[in-house]
Amino acid sequence: MTTLRGKVAIVGAADTEVGIVPNIGATDLCVRAALSAMRDAGINKDQIDGLITCDSMAEPIMYHAEAIAEYLQIFPRYCMSVGTGGGTTFSIMHHAASAIATGMADTILIAMADSLRSGLTREQAMLMQSSTGHPQFEQPYGPTVPAYYALIGQAHAAKYGTTAEHLASVAVACRKHAALNPTAQMREPITVEDVITSRMIANPLHLLDCSLVSDGGSAVILTSAERAKDFAQRPVYMLGVGEGHGHEHISQAQSLTTSAAVESGQRAYQMAGLTAADMDFAQLYDCFTPTVIVELEDLGFCAKGEGGPFAASGAIELGGSLPINTHGGMLSHCHPGNPGSMFALTESVFQLRGSVAPERQVKGAEVAMVHAQGGIMSSHTSLILGNEVN
């Protein structure tokens, strides 16, 4: 089997304005992100021969990628939409890298956007809440999205003694990073005390343990490592990628406290020939704070069960041993649904280019773990990115 290690690179990356962006719909936002990424890469739309998108909830389109290609008036030879929830962004990267390596396309645009904050009707918002969960054996009991993740948080607390303060330290770190990032939606610093005294949503999750609801779009351009040298920006290479798929419904999970991030991480590390200890920073999917605790453990950044104390130690803050979610994450930067972790990807590109403001640049950053999951800790994809192939 040929490896994807070092075969593709991100040569363009851009975000739209995020947060509350009311005067533009999700489709237009997706296109705006795409145009910005092309500008960043220094190419025009006719050089794109592959397109991958995900559908929007605010403006659902049956054949989303076809519609975006049509809007752009591009005529790719590789075009599809992917749907694995929050894990979509990085499973897309896996597919796109494979497509480039096998010659299905040369230069792929990945563009995603949604308007969950400004664009959803009440009915759409309700449907979004209740569409997770088994229609017969889960949904009737009225679990909300936070409730599903609360079940994971509660199980982790019972098994490992993870506390509300441990969970809160994740939200505090993300907010600290958002405070340094002018593009973030929520920039007012918060304390552990603020988190644990915020309104209880579904115990152990307080309001500030929950990610934002946002509008926003983001796009990247991926091409082969050879072609990448001809682009304007410093290439950011994909050194490793791996997926793990454990379940769809939380009542069917093999474990509530250990996720398929173990497998996705191992596959990515193996491809890259690197370990958790080699990572200079990590972007970890933070829809709710317990998710980050589990990912820190399952991706090997600390021992199983030690995620809480590890997070609370300050290790995950800028200046710590493993800064996470350096843009502020979905807890504080923005979370427009499925595109949510695209912003973790573009942030990683900017960090690895060394192009972010000095006060929030991870010093000497060379390699990073970028991880997302979708569903209820269901589908996991881990990416290892680096600014050199060797």
Place this chain on the structure above:
Amino acid sequence: MEKILPPINAISQPYWDGCQQGVLRVQRCITCGHLQLYPRIFCTQCAGEDLDWIDVSGKGTIASYTVVTRGISKAYSAPYVVSLIDLDEGPRMMSSIVDSDGTGLEVGMSVEVAFEPWSETIMMPVFKLL
């Protein structure tokens, strides 16, 4: 506004019939004896396709729980408890714990099934602390 009612199908009908009769049932593989929920058209352990149903004790333990303080719709009056229950016979299921507002609940506590009429045709399996 109505609560979300399960869309019953041919495979799950015996489960919901059992609930109407006040018994909790799980699917059993005739070939290997594996018990499973939700019901499927094959056994996930041995891939056998000969399946029937057995009545279970209705007793189990709390694998996890949460108290939802903002209900999913007006039909669900918050606070209410959403829980994952490990049945004594093995399978795990989602349910509610109905005699509790969440105070004093702990993972590992023993619970027992009860049935609540949710519609003309649906008796919903819920749990109470033992």
